[in-house]
Amino acid sequence: MNSHTEYLTFNTEDHREYIDITGEVEEAVRKSDISEGMVLVSAMHITAGVYVNDAESGIIRDIDEWLGRLAPEGVDYHHHRTGESNGDAHLKSLLIHHEVILPVTEGSLDLGPWQQVYYAEFDGQRKKRVIIKVMGE
Amino acid sequence: MNSHTEYLTFNTEDHREYIDITGEVEEAVRKSDISEGMVLVSAMHITAGVYVNDAESGIIRDIDEWLGRLAPEGVDYHHHRTGESNGDAHLKSLLIHHEVILPVTEGSLDLGPWQQVYYAEFDGQRKKRVIIKVMGE
């Protein structure tokens, strides 16, 4: 088994952002020289996520508003007694999930026609990282 | 490392359907001749999901009604300005997640007694695909 590991760094301008990283993941697969296997793409933080969905600005707004309804900001979370104010970002990370595994077939990401990989920042404006690990033969 | 890849195709009669694909995944593991490793089972669409839970008709109705409460149809989603009407199916896919990784031990799926693998269709009546990739030794 071969493997190839990279780290992406983000420091978003906005508090919440949704960033298409499909190109970066494709590039890591190309560099790995792996033709059959998979890629793990995982946020290294508990207030961010990685998901697969559509690169359409309307659905991205829908996702943001939906997460805001199911895991709202401005609630008096127990977590805030530690001095933090990002309880909602933890819950959003759990809801969207922090990692995906993508198949690699014949040296490329084996995704469906509309599937794009997104980094979802829920508590930005600071340095955050994502690990990309390609494994296979 | 060895690998074996298959694609399942669905074209559901209903708009939403929940289909037990455990047998198909088991069969792919058997064909792969892999004894230790894992299987990735991943929907290739942004309006479908793959999950592990119970093959009991009551809980399947509960899951469907619950997804309908948390990610309702009939909302005026921003995504619908593109002409689409399936915003809820995107959100349901994110909530249930689009892929699972299952362990393979001694040549079989190493699942607990009630764990079954389901394909969840949230915008059907068209051709959709799932990738099954077995990897290991």
Place this chain on the structure above:
Amino acid sequence: MNSHTEYLTFNTEDHREYIDITGEVEEAVRKSDISEGMVLVSAMHITAGVYVNDAESGIIRDIDEWLGRLAPEGVDYHHHRTGESNGDAHLKSLLIHHEVILPVTEGSLDLGPWQQVYYAEFDGQRKKRVIIKVMGE
């Protein structure tokens, strides 16, 4: 490719519990002698989950209360016609997800500074299992 498989057993005192298993997963990685690869950590039950988040007692209470709002107990779920009373635990398992994949780099879990692995029990006071499978080179 090498692999190493272990099973953890739980029998919680409380109906719902959140148990930090990061040490157990680290120890399995150490025993596996794998330096590059990944670990699958997966609940073998349909009423439990595995997730990655913060080891802070306030956020754990927040997670528990949040899951209680999104997938409440005491609802007359269809599933209960089978004689069960744990419909909410199934939905909580789907929401939090039953498995995670963690990267292994240079022989250790390659997690961010606050990432801890949790077993989430939603219907305890009985014997339950988690599989840990390390794979790589």
